[in-house]
Amino acid sequence: MIRINQISKTYKMGKVGLHPMDLLIAPGEIIAFIGGNGAGKSTLIQLLTNILKPTTGTIDWGEQQFSYMPDDLEFPTHVTAWELLKLLGAIKAVEDEKVLLAATTVGLQNHLHQRIETFSKGMKQRLAFAQTLLANEDVMILDEPTNGLDPYWVKWMQTILDAKRKEGKTIIFSTHDISFVERLADKMLFFNEGRVLFQYQAKEWRENPKSLEETILDQLNRVHSSNS
Numbered sequence: 001m002i003r004i005n006q007i008s009k010t011y012k013m014g015k016v017g018l019h020p021m022d023l024l025i026a027p028g029e030i031i032a033f034i035g036g037n038g039a040g041k042s043t044l045i046q047l048l049t050n051i052l053k054p055t056t057g058t059i060d061w062g063e064q065q066f067s068y069m070p071d072d073l074e075f076p077t078h079v080t081a082w083e084l085l086k087l088l089g090a091i092k093a094v095e096d097e098k099v100l101l102a103a104t105t106v107g108l109q110n111h112l113h114q115r116i117e118t119f120s121k122g123m124k125q126r127l128a129f130a131q132t133l134l135a136n137e138d139v140m141i142l143d144e145p146t147n148g149l150d151p152y153w154v155k156w157m158q159t160i161l162d163a164k165r166k167e168g169k170t171i172i173f174s175t176h177d178i179s180f181v182e183r184l185a186d187k188m189l190f191f192n193e194g195r196v197l198f199q200y201q202a203k204e205w206r207e208n209p210k211s212l213e214e215t216i217l218d219q220l221n222r223v224h225s226s227n228s
């Protein structure tokens with residue numbers, strides 16, 4: 001269990017990124033953070049990954065380790081995909097066949113000897129995903145993982161994450177892709193102005209006559225009209 005207790009973040013100049021919040025994340029759970037721009041999703045992800053130091057609160061990970069796929073990962077440009085993955089494989093004591101398998105899983109097997117600077121946005125995103133798969137930790141934290149992916153690779157990522165769920169991995173991700181949430185998540189938290197405005201279990205949105213997309217759009221419309 002990951003226990004988040006009264007975690008909050010106030011940035012310099014007093015800007016609140018996240019108001020104090022509690023959250024329990026069970027092993028094997030797939031949890032999605034959604035909400036409009038500037039709602040607090042990345043702030044929480046960066047608190048979870050220790051990139052940001054919390055203003056208040058704690059996160060108790062127990063014995064669990066996480067791997068992290070940032071949004072817009074900066075790669076060393078002059079190395080090839082294979083050089084990068086092989087180095088990560090060496091750090092994690094993963095043999096070459098498994099490194100190749102991770103590259104093949106994300107469809108980069110024919111681009112391994114290409115320099116990363118020649119990759120498209122979607123290819124870089126898949127390379128970042130391969131790194132997360134290689135790390136093979138109990139918890140995967142993915143910041144906007146489908147950004148830049150074409151529909152084929154979005155579907156494929158969903159299939160891979162579904163398989164990871166069956167292996168018992170916990171998956172935490174932020175996204176603006178509601179259909180990805182609908183197809184994959186067990187629970188979603190809707191953020192607004194640094195607070196969780198509401199949360200839903202998959203059962204609730206599957207039984208609701210309104211689609212999750214309509215529900216979210218209603219909420220976003222409400223947020224925007226109360227701000228204008």
Ligand SMILES: Nc1ncnc2c1ncn2[C@@H]1O[C@H](COP(=O)(O)OP(=O)(O)OP(=O)(O)O)[C@@H](O)[C@H]1O
Pocket residue numbers: 011012015016017018035036037038039040041042043044191194
């Ligand atoms: N480094 C920073 N300094 C000051 N304020 C920040 C900083 N990073 C984020 N914020 C503010 O914190 C709030 C939450 O931002 P956050 O990046 O968590 O939003 P988000 O939900 O991830 O948005 P998006 O969907 O646009 O990525 C916003 O008001 C943002 O302006």
